[in-house]
Amino acid sequence: MHKSYQYDHVNDRLAQLLSSFADDIAIVMGKQVTDKKARRSAAVYGKRDRDGFIHRSWMKSQGLPDDSFDGRPIIGLCNTWSELTPCNAHLRILAEHVKRGVWQAGGVPVEFPVSSLGETQMRPTAMLFRNLLAMDVEEALRGYAMDGVVLLGGCDKTTPGQLMGAASVDLPAIVVSSGPMLSGKFRGETIGSGTDVWRLSEAARAGEISEETFFSAEAAMSRSAGVCNTMGTASTIGSLSEALGVALPGNASIPAVDARRRTMAHEAGRRIVALVEEDKPLSTFLSRAAFENAILVHAAVGGSTNAVVHLLALAGRCGVDLQLEDFDRFSRDVPLLANLLPSGEYLMEDFDYAGGMPAIMNRIADRLRGTAPTVGGQMIGEVAASGECFNDAVIRPLDTPVQSSSGTWVLRGNLCPGGAIIKPNAATPELLTHEGPAVVFESIEDFKARVDDPDLEITEDSVMVLKQCGPKGYPGMPEVGNMPLPKKLLQAGVRDMVRLSDARMSGTAYGTVVLHISPESHLGGPLAVVQNGDRIKLDGPARSLTLLVDDAELEKRKAELSAPMAPPNSERGYVHLHVNHVEQADKGCDLDFLVGKSGATVTRESH
Numbered sequence: 001m002h003k004s005y006q007y008d009h010v011n012d013r014l015a016q017l018l019s020s021f022a023d024d025i026a027i028v029m030g031k032q033v034t035d036k037k038a039r040r041s042a043a044v045y046g047k048r049d050r051d052g053f054i055h056r057s058w059m060k061s062q063g064l065p066d067d068s069f070d071g072r073p074i075i076g077l078c079n080t081w082s083e084l085t086p087c088n089a090h091l092r093i094l095a096e097h098v099k100r101g102v103w104q105a106g107g108v109p110v111e112f113p114v115s116s117l118g119e120t121q122m123r124p125t126a127m128l129f130r131n132l133l134a135m136d137v138e139e140a141l142r143g144y145a146m147d148g149v150v151l152l153g154g155c156d157k158t159t160p161g162q163l164m165g166a167a168s169v170d171l172p173a174i175v176v177s178s179g180p181m182l183s184g185k186f187r188g189e190t191i192g193s194g195t196d197v198w199r200l201s202e203a204a205r206a207g208e209i210s211e212e213t214f215f216s217a218e219a220a221m222s223r224s225a226g227v228c229n230t231m232g233t234a235s236t237i238g239s240l241s242e243a244l245g246v247a248l249p250g251n252a253s254i255p256a257v258d259a260r261r262r263t264m265a266h267e268a269g270r271r272i273v274a275l276v277e278e279d280k281p282l283s284t285f286l287s288r289a290a291f292e293n294a295i296l297v298h299a300a301v302g303g304s305t306n307a308v309v310h311l312l313a314l315a316g317r318c319g320v321d322l323q324l325e326d327f328d329r330f331s332r333d334v335p336l337l338a339n340l341l342p343s344g345e346y347l348m349e350d351f352d353y354a355g356g357m358p359a360i361m362n363r364i365a366d367r368l369r370g371t372a373p374t375v376g377g378q379m380i381g382e383v384a385a386s387g388e389c390f391n392d393a394v395i396r397p398l399d400t401p402v403q404s405s406s407g408t409w410v411l412r413g414n415l416c417p418g419g420a421i422i423k424p425n426a427a428t429p430e431l432l433t434h435e436g437p438a439v440v441f442e443s444i445e446d447f448k449a450r451v452d453d454p455d456l457e458i459t460e461d462s463v464m465v466l467k468q469c470g471p472k473g474y475p476g477m478p479e480v481g482n483m484p485l486p487k488k489l490l491q492a493g494v495r496d497m498v499r500l501s502d503a504r505m506s507g508t509a510y511g512t513v514v515l516h517i518s519p520e521s522h523l524g525g526p527l528a529v530v531q532n533g534d535r536i537k538l539d540g541p542a543r544s545l546t547l548l549v550d551d552a553e554l555e556k557r558k559a560e561l562s563a564p565m566a567p568p569n570s571e572r573g574y575v576h577l578h579v580n581h582v583e584q585a586d587k588g589c590d591l592d593f594l595v596g597k598s599g600a601t602v603t604r605e606s607h
């Protein structure tokens with residue numbers, strides 16, 4: 001409850017004095033003073049001095065009337081729209097609907113761009129720039145006088161980067177995701193983003209389909225704006241945004257071009273104004289309980305392995321103690337319920353019609369931390385209680401899951417003292433326990449040069465090992481961990497092998513692929529000393545990955561390792577900063593100096 005006073009009774013001098021304490025007392029040009037916690041925008045747009053003149057005057061050049069600055073919430077629309085990020089190409093349309101909601105609720109929307117990371121377009125890998133986007137978002141949110149923000153993102157790295165930056169400023173915030181593109185349809189078959197690229201590509205290399213057929217699937221796969229229509233990284237992060245409580249129900253699954261997504265965006269505009277009024281910053285929602293809910297949901301939907309690094313990095317920004325092992329511990333007994341590619345059969349459009357995230361959460365409601373709040377105003381348990389499933393084939397009941405155990409397995413052993421992960425529901429069950437001889441590729445270039453060499457000594461029992469693809473070494477930790485199999489083995493009918501690396505893999509990919517080996521080979525981690533023929537033992541159920549070489553020999557090899565070459569293009573610029581400061585995968589690959597938060601305060605004026 002707060003009181004308001006007419007400040008006509010206060011002389012101008014006193015008003016100026018009060019305006020300098022705007023963090024405690026809001027002075028608004030509509031001639032009100034309130035003892036409610038001041039809006040940060042009032043400290044800029046409410047100033048009765050030269051600086052206030054400058055801030056308001058230039059904003060008025062856009063046609064904003066006087067009362068836009070009378071103390072109503074200024075809401076930023078942080079937009080990763082870009083034609084080079086096709087998944088986010090419609091976000092300016094969604095932004096217009098967010099603005100309607102903001103105006104309707106009494107706020108003032110201001111849209112601004114930040115860098116956009118097109119997963120399929122940006123080289124050498126969009127992940128190299130996730131932290132750059134996070135810095136961009138953080139400084140924009142702090143530097144501009146907004147009271148709350150709607151984060152418009154979607155394509156894989158955009159939402160994590162936005163959330164990380166926003167968490168370090170800690171204003172009220174809501175995620176509005178792009179939503180999935182329409183289901184792919186090709187020659188009478190449903191095809192899914194990414195997953196069917198890998199499948200059709202292998203079929204073409206194996207000679208099962210023609211090259212012409214392969215390429216004619218391009219347009220059929222990507223039929224509209226929106227993110228990958230499989231449970232890839234973008235849909236995983238969209239889903240986890242709901243589970244974390246920072247997005248409205250439906251955020252993950254409503255198709256990008258569906259009118260209901262525009263309605264959800266409109267509602268997000270109304271809700272962000274309410275969150276500002278209620279003084280609920282992002283940290284209200286991003287608690288340890290919220291991260292535990294996200295891990296549980298991640299397992300139930302069969303989410304992308306990339307979510308592991310993004311959640312670890314986000315937790316680091318929030319000061320939440322989240323460890324790699326938490327992903328295994330909390331997901332260990334969670335069944336895979338979402339029957340979606342790449343782990344199942346259906347696509348995100350089907351998931352939406354089946355009930356989406358509320359229906360999934362309904363099925364695991366007893367495991368969720370039900371009192372965790374959400375930006376929609378409900379507790380997560382209430383969202384789960386409202387969920388209803390309309391298609392048990394897509395969202396399976398607990399007693400007939402897609403798989404009885406899902407989630408992320410965290411491996412340890414002398415090959416990965418800092419940990420490694422594998423997605424068991426994307427793997428061939430028989431290969432999750434396997435021992436075989438290593439076939440080593442020293443770099444991605446070495447891999448590409450030799451993988452299809454008919455003389456390559458490799459069998460289906462071999463373990464494919466790829467080095468120099470970690471956060472520093474590549475740099476940026478690309479999605480190459482799901483190495484394509486050698487052509488001669490594909491032609492012999494082999495469709496999966498054990499593969500391991502310090503790389504990531506696409507959320508749309510599948511296979512018995514050990515990822516994120518830490519420390520990475522570039523830093524001289526044990527992966528660096530694996531040699532052709534070394535035997536490697538993967539024991540997934542025991543969570544171990546072992547290089548069967550005795551310790552003395554390993555030490556000898558380590559001592560003989562030459563100093564690593566500087567990663568490509570790392571002499572200057574952002575890549576230089578990244579290489580010198582990026583953390584390992586088990587810590588989330590944030591830059592070390594970005595962990596934590598600096599808050600929203602700006603202490604100096606620009607003039």
Ligand code: FES
Pocket residue numbers: 087118119120154155156193226227228232234
């Ligand atoms: Fe953008 Fe998959 S490439 S979401």
